[in-house]
Amino acid sequence: QVQLVESGGGLVQAGGSLRLSCTASGRTITMYRMGWFRQAPGKDREFVAAISRSGGLANYEDFVQGRSTISRDNAKNTLYLQMNSLTPEDTAVYFCAADSLRQSIILRTYQYWGQGTQVTVSS
DSSP, X not given: OOEEEEEOOEEEETTOOEEEEEEEESSOGGGOEEEEEEEOTTSOOEEEEEXXXXXXXXXXXXXXXXXXXXXXXXXXXXXXXXXXXOOGXXXXXXXXXXXXXXXXXXXXXXXEEOOOEEEEEEO
């Protein structure tokens, strides 16, 4: 079983950037499809981006397409989400997730979840 810990959240002004990290322990992430989700206050958790096991394929939700990049460093057992041009609508708790059972990055089902990191964007 893999354990996931997110970091890198914080308070940033609109237009700014943040890079979130998700460090895994317990298992190597090379066998896991990984993704980022977020949950804003009073809203359901929503998909942000996903990346294949090798890092060769990525999938983004429309609201981050073109201003965010998901990446992974399997040697460091770490997943990243670089977010640019942030807006107050990006304010949410961001979660990373991992799944070893399914390969398709289109799927939204994941086995393991981190505890989340808060991102707050001020206007």
